[in-house]
Structure formats: C-alpha cells, structure tokens
Amino acid sequence: MAASIELYVYVLIPKQSFAFNLNARETYERLRDAPSDTAVHERLLVWLAECTDVNEAGIAILSRIYLAATICLMLQLASWAIAFLGTVY
Numbered sequence: 001m002a003a004s005i006e007l008y009v010y011v012l013i014p015k016q017s018f019a020f021n022l023n024a025r026e027t028y029e030r031l032r033d034a035p036s037d038t039a040v041h042e043r044l045l046v047w048l049a050e051c052t053d054v055n056e057a058g059i060a061i062l063s064r065i066y067l068a069a070t071i072c073l074m075l076q077l078a079s080w081a082i083a084f085l086g087t088v089y
Contacts, residue, residue, distance in 0.1 A: 001076045007069030011062050019054045 034040045 001073075004069045004072035004076060007065050007072065011066050011069065015058065015062075017058055020051045 031040050031043060034043065
C-alpha cells in the first residue's frame with residue numbers, strides 16, 4: 001500500500017522538467033507583426049507542438065509509474081480480499 005501511495009504522489013507532484021509557458025509580453029511581441037490571424041494560429045501551433053515534443057518523454061515515464069502504482073494497489077486489494085475471505089470462512 002505504501003508503495004502505491006508513494007508512486008501516486010510522485011506522479012502528482014509538480015515537475016520542473018515540463019516545459020509549457022506562454023509569457024504574455026513575449027507572445028505579444030512575437031505575434032504583433034503577424035500578417036494575419038492565420039499566421040498567429042500557425043505560430044501558436046508550432047510553439048505548442050514544440051512543448052509537446054519536449055514533454056512527451058517525461059509524460060511517458062509518468063504513465064509507466066502510474067501503471068506500476070495501479071498494479072501495486074490492485075495487488076494490495078487482492079491480498080486484503082484474500083485475508084478477509086480467510087476470516088469469513
């Protein structure tokens with residue numbers, strides 16, 4: 001049980017390694033010279049795609065940790081069920 005809780009908490013703790021921020025001033029300065037709304041949308045999509053690429057490996061690791069935590073929790077619940085059945089019969 002402790003292992004699953006620790007793994008779940010690790011997944012939920014904010015990480016500094018993830019990259020996603022749009023500074024309002026920087027965004028405005030970069031986009032004010034855009035010729036059209038379409039160009040603004042394209043630039044934003046490129047920035048979001050870059051953030052996704054940077055974060056993808058970290059999210060994959062957290063997904064595996066989450067899966068391990070879920071397996072630990074299921075094993076704990078199964079052992080509790082077996083122990084409970086042993087006291088009932």
